[in-house]
Amino acid sequence: MRDVETRPRRYSRIIILAILLASLPLIIGFTLLVLSSFSTDMVTNLNPSSFHPTIENWINVFHGKLATTGGIRANILRITLNTLIVALGVAGVVTGISALAGYSLSRINFRGRKHMMVLLLILHAFPGVALIVGVYLLYRLTFPQTSDFVRLYSFVYVIFARAALEIPMSVWLMKGFFDTIPWEFEWSGIIDGASRIKVWRKIMLPLIKPGILAVALFAFLAGWQDIIYVRTFLIDQTLATFIEANIEAEFSHMPLIAAAGTLYLLPTIIFFITAQQILLQGYSGGIKG
Amino acid sequence: MNKDRLTTLSFFLSPMIVMVLLFYLVPLVMTVYISFTQMRNWNVSKYLTEFVGFYNYHRLFYMFQHDPTFKAVLLTTVVFVAITLVINVFGGLTLALATFFIDERPASAFRLLWLLPRMSPIAVYSLVWYYFFHGSEIGTLNSILMKLGVISQPIPWGQIVPWGAWSIIIFVNGLVGVSFGMIVFTSALNQIPKELVIAARVDGASSWQISRRILIPMVKWHFMYVLTWQFLSLLTTYPHLFLLVQWDLVNGDYGTTLALYVFNTAFGMGEQDQGLAAAAAVLLSIIGIIGGFVTLKVLQFEKMMKRPRGDF
Secondary structure (H helix, E strand, O other), rough: OOOOOOOOOOHOOOOOHHHHHHHHHHHHHHHHHHHHHHOOOOOOOOOHHOOOOOOOHHHHHHHOOOOOOOOOOOOHHHHHHHHHHHHHHHHHHHHHHHHHHHHHHHOOOOHHHHHHHHHHHHHOOOOHHHHHHHHHHHHHHHOOHHHHHHHHHHHHHHHHHHHHHHHHHHHHHHHHHOOOOOOOHHHHHOOOOOHHHHHHHHHHHOOOOHHHHHHHHHHHHHHHHHHHHHHHHHOOOOOHHHHHOOOOOOHHHHHHHHHHHHHHHHHHHHHHHHOOHHHHHHHHOOOOO | OHHHHHHHHHHHHHHHHHHHHHHHHHHHHHHHHHHOOOOOOOOOHHHHHOEEHHHHHOOOOOOOOHHHHHHHHHHHHHHHHHHHHHHHHHHHHHHHHHHHHHHHHHHHHHHHHHHHHHOOOOOHHHHHHHOOOOOOOOOOHHHHHHHOOOOOOOOOHOOOOOOHHHHHHHHHHHHHHHHHHHHHHHHHHOOOHHHHHHHHHHOOOOOHHHHHHHHHHHHHHHHHHHHHHHHHHHHHOOHHHHHHHHHHOOOOOOOHHHHHHHHHHHOOOOOOHHHHHHHHHHHHHHHHHHHHHHHHHHHHHHHOOOOOOOOO
């Protein structure tokens, strides 16, 4: 509840209209992308006459037919699966590590705790592009000599390298969630003779399920939307690199890329419908001030 | 510290410490190291041990004086960061205030909508603006202006240097950054006691007066937080710019900031020069680290880090 009771009502329509106007480019841009994927021609020129409804683009995308006249085929299911593997991997690594570290930063008073938290903040603000040069050299130096594991290794490496970027903020976020749990829950476990590790696993983790879900969701989206890391390290293609590589297809095939883009956008849309509160609250969790 | 406690601590902290060592500290040392070698085209076996001292830094300085491309990149960085920062901070504040004064339902809907640029895949978000600013008649902006009769031919907006290219990169990144300020300011506004706002209403204050005299003064700390944090992230962001330049939507020189320059020099098409890229990255890191420490001092983060109350 805000000052809803005392606020004059007539202004609120004007404000809503103003925000709507400011949001128009966003709404138009995304709507045209989705509409174009269902049309034979791009509808981005705002000409109603160029909208001919069809699902051919989607069929072609799933068949991996890039050019309408034969030619190259791409296995889009495999590409989507690759994207999903990276996203789930990043989510798993980030959630696990930050659930562990967030607990100790929130609950255990050890020497160097403050410095560690400051260091995490600095790392979060650190220029990622300065790191990626070094991260790539490390990749090259540790690259397996035999070709059997090369693709697997590139998957593992891209997952951990991308997850590392999310670690500082996620640990802070997770620490914030642990901070909200009353100490009494934990004391009751410790008095009964349980170790801190057991308390963490049996009592704390079930209590912060919403926090874990939020961190996992953000990490998943980070892995899902990434282009720079998958492009640099991953041998296989993901949806991001697929779109990047095929944008310069000829004009007639542009709706096809729009369909691939809409497919790529799907998880975001699903989260928008199902997890609104987590999305809106998640960002403010780590930065209470 | 007894042994038991040490085991517990290492159980909780070691995975994070390993990650930070492997993907932050070791790469940082390697980047600094590469900046003193002649590394090219990732020919590790040939150039890894070939020291050239400060040669790459000298080259950067020479380019700063004489190379028009590099000058364009630096100028673009300054203009891009400055203007986008202003848009991000004030856009975020405006959105947070505006949604503060309307009902909860439309307010959440709008906030969610403005999260879209941040949540959608970078390639898709860039694709949306690729179509919007496209230089042919399929470009949305071109067709709107042609319908209005302002222009008679489609114009390749991103190729107009410098302001056409700058406007596009500022616009595209500006929309992404606004949501950060909006979320921070919204959570700050919601922590202000409602009695203050209601009392002012009863006294007959308008929404504008309430914003100006009560709300904005009370979110000063958050204002500084968004300002400094957004400055650092704009200085180092490049994925969206990378795609816009890669797809030739904007001019290569005036659409490239220093961060993207580093990435393209190290990983781009054609001749790669990791030594030079690493040297530029080191300079960028120095700015970033100084900025980070200034941020911490200004915001007094250390005061917020309370000791865990119940640990014994």
